[in-house]
Structures are given as structure tokens and as C-alpha cells.
Amino acid sequence: MVKTSNNLEFDLEYIFKIINKQNPDKIGLQFPEGLKRQSFNIASLIEDHTGKDVIISGDPCFGACDIDYYLLSTVDIMFHFGHSTMNIEDNSTVYFIECQSNIDLTNVVKKAIPELKGKKIGIITTVQHTGKIQSAVKILESHGFEVILGTGDSRIKYPGQVLGCNFSVTDSSQCDEYLYxxxxxxxxxxxYLSKGKRVIIADPFMDEIRIVDPFKTMKQRYIVIAKCHDAIDFGIIVSKKGGQKRDKLATKLKKLAKNHNKNAYIIYMDLITPEQLLNFKVDAFINTACPRIAIDDVGNYQSPILTPIEFEILLGERNWDDLALDEIRGD
Incomplete structure (x- = not known):
């Protein structure tokens, strides 16, 4: 195992075995932003051990849905670090190298117990902690809780795993509340917005417990919708990234806009930033790409950015009570 500077570790021997078996001439490496600082060290370890040429992707990487296909076309195999496979398409030459956290969850989970009010607790986490989530399950069960680990849809590899665009492991109606x-x-x-149920955060990095308060996020989203009240011209953003590309949804939204006497234009993009959108003069955008684009940087865009659900609320096709974060689901 190789340990990184941010309490993550991955199996370097597994990488060596794949290289020995495949015998590639050129190897590609792709990292999320939080691991890019480790890229030179990892590339050196691979080159020194195998004698192969390694090329590092320098473009932003936002998840397993964001494969660098240009780099993939120039190498024989590619290792994608920090994410689990999403089973979204056949990438037989892409190997996902999960980076598991080596932080002990025991203390922070025990801290959360006094905050739990229900008896049936759904546990959710990110891929970095899936290897240790069973320890959290045992702690809760030893205190009399019934623990539910949802399995999710085809994009989800591990029970209890959530993505920034997919909360399908929480589809069980059995849970009284959730422990993240x-x-x-x-x-x-x-x-919280998807299920309308209480969520408690057990943060192992900060060693603290927080109760989710969606008020600020909800207020921001209501303001964005309100700003679009008189909007006529909309740009519908479609991502070129394989795991985010939702052509059918964009077409549906365009037809819906036309039915409500609105103008809509579909825009294909790879990297979606405030600067990239400046030259498109519309009243508002509708984002069908990564759901976090409309949420995380809400104050940085010159024109409002709606999610598909919010656009339907704006048009009266949904009730305001239906407001939830956008999700990209699998089968």
C-alpha cells in the first residue's frame, strides 16, 4: 500500500500486476484535484519499477464520470485514481484505483450516537470510507440501532456509497434518518433534499458531529428560480463527459421551453466555468451536466443557472415542494 499526504492509501502492487499482465508501452494517469500533488511521485514509482513511459493528465477531473479520453487515445492503458467504477460504458483500458481512507471511524461514530433520534439508521458515505463502513455498522448495532446500507443503482459500486450526482442508496423508505x-x-x-429526512454528519477528518441544515442552500435555490421569473431565452448546457452527457433530457427541456413560449438553445461543453459562459447572452442557463455546477458556484455566474427540476418548477410543471437536488441515475 502507498499512503498519500491526505490520509488516503492505494494498492501499488495491484497496478504493477496489471502493467506486467498487459505489457503496455505507454501508461496514462488521471487524478482528481485533491490527488494531483501526488502525481509526480506515483508516476516515478511506476516508471522506476516497470521501465514504462507514464503520461499524466493535467486537466481537471471531477469524478469517475470524467475520463480523459484524449489521453486515453494516446496511451495503451490508463489508471484513474480516487474513484470507483460507475459502469457507465465500456472502458476496458481504464483501471479505477480507489484510494481508501486510513482514518479510524470508531471515535466519530460513537460521538454521533447521542444525536441519533430514530431507531432505523441509514448509513451513507463516500468511496474513501466504504472499506471501513462495516465498523460503523457494528458500533451502531451494538447500541441497539437497526442499520440499513442501501445498494443503489448500477452507478454505485458499494452499499451505502453516495456520489455528488447520485443518492440512490437512500431510496429505502425504511430509514428514520441518515448518518453520513x-x-x-x-x-x-x-x-436531505432528496429524502426529506434528518441527516447527521460524522466527520472523521474534523472529528466532529454536525446536523445538516439545508436552509442556506434552499434559500439560494429559491432566489435563483425567482430571478428567472421573466426569463425568455435559456441556454441548455450538455456535458461532453461520458458520465454526465444527457442528450435526451436536454431535448425534452427544449421542447418544454417551446411549449411555454420560451426560447432554448442546447450548448455542448467540456469544461463549464463562469468564464466559458460569458459569451452566451441568455437570460438563464439550465444545467444538465454535473449537478454540483449549479450549486457549488452559484454566486460566480453572471446569469442564473437552473437545474432541470428547477426549470420545471419555474414553468409550473412541478410544485415548489418538489424542489430537490438534481441526480444522474443509472439503471
Whole structure:
């Protein structure tokens, strides 16, 4: 195992075995932003051990849905670090190298117990902690809780695993509330808005417990919808990334806009940033790409960005009570 500077580890021997078996001439490496600082060290380890040429992707990487296909076309095999496979298409020359957290979850899960009010607890986490989530299950069960680990749809590899675009492991109606083991607020807020049930965050990095409060996010989304009240011209963003590309949804939204006497234009993009959208003069955008684009950087875009659900609310096709985070689901 190789340990990174941010408490993650991965199996380097597994990589060597694949290289020895496949005997490639050129090897590609792709990293999410949080692991890019490790890229030179990992590339050196692979080159020194195998004698093969290694090329590193320098483009942003936002998840397993974001494969660098240009690099893939120039190498024989590619290792994609930090994410689990999503089973979205045949990438037989892409190997997903999961980076598991080596942080002990025991203390922070025990801290969460006094905050739990239900008896049936759904545990959710990100891929970094899936290898240790069973320890959290045992702790809760030893305190009399019934624990539910959802299996999710075809995009989800592990029970209890959530993605920034997929909360399908929470589809069980049996849970009284959810315990999210991980850092950050986006995933647990998404679960809260998706299920309308209480979510407790057990953050092993900060060693603290937080109760999800979606008020700020909900207020922002209501404001964005309100800003689009008189909008006529809409740009519908479609991602070129394989795991985010939703052509059919974009076509459906365009037809819906026309039915409501609105103008809509479909825009294909790879990297979606405030700067990239400046030259498109529309009243608002509708984002069908990664759901986090409309949420995380809401204040950085000159024109409002709606999710597909929010656009339907704007047009009166949905009720305001239907507001939830957008999800990209599998089978």
C-alpha cells in the first residue's frame, strides 16, 4: 500500500500486476484535484519499477464520470485514481484505483450516537470510507440501532456509497434518518433534499458531529428560480463527459421551453466555468451536466443557472415542494 499526504492509501502492487499482465508501452494517469500533488511521485514509482513511459493528465477531473479520453487515445492503458467504477460504458483500458481512507471511524461514530433520534439508521458515505463502513455498522448495532446500507443503482459500486450526482442508496423508505460518515456538506444536504429526512454528519477528518441544515442552500435555490421569473431565452448546457452527457433530457427541456413560449438553445461543453459562459447572452442557463455546477458556484455566474427540476418548477410543471437536488441515475 502507498499512503498519500491526505490520509488516503492505494494498492501499488495491484497496478504493477496489471502493467506486467498487459505489457503496455505507454501508461496514462488521471487524478482528481485533491490527488494531483501526488502525481509526480506515483508516476516515478511506476516508471522506476516497470521501465514504462507514464503520461499524466493535467486537466481537471471531477469524478469517475470524467475520463480523459484524449489521453486515453494516446496511451495503451490508463489508471484513474480516487474513484470507483460507475459502469457507465465500456472502458476496458481504464483501471479505477480507489484510494481508501486510513482514518479510524470508531471515535466519530460513537460521538454521533447521542444525536441519533430514530431507531432505523441509514448509513451513507463516500468511496474513501466504504472499506471501513462495516465498523460503523457494528458500533451502531451494538447500541441497539437497526442499520440499513442501501445498494443503489448500477452507478454505485458499494452499499451505502453516495456520489455528488447520485443518492440512490437512500431510496429505502425504511430509514428514520441518515448518518453520513465523511467530510463536506454537499452529499448530506443532497440526501436531505432528496429524502426529506434528518441527516447527521460524522466527520472523521474534523472529528466532529454536525446536523445538516439545508436552509442556506434552499434559500439560494429559491432566489435563483425567482430571478428567472421573466426569463425568455435559456441556454441548455450538455456535458461532453461520458458520465454526465444527457442528450435526451436536454431535448425534452427544449421542447418544454417551446411549449411555454420560451426560447432554448442546447450548448455542448467540456469544461463549464463562469468564464466559458460569458459569451452566451441568455437570460438563464439550465444545467444538465454535473449537478454540483449549479450549486457549488452559484454566486460566480453572471446569469442564473437552473437545474432541470428547477426549470420545471419555474414553468409550473412541478410544485415548489418538489424542489430537490438534481441526480444522474443509472439503471
Amino acid at each position: 460518515v465523511g467530510s463536506g456538506n454537499f452529499h448530506p444536504i443532497g440526501v
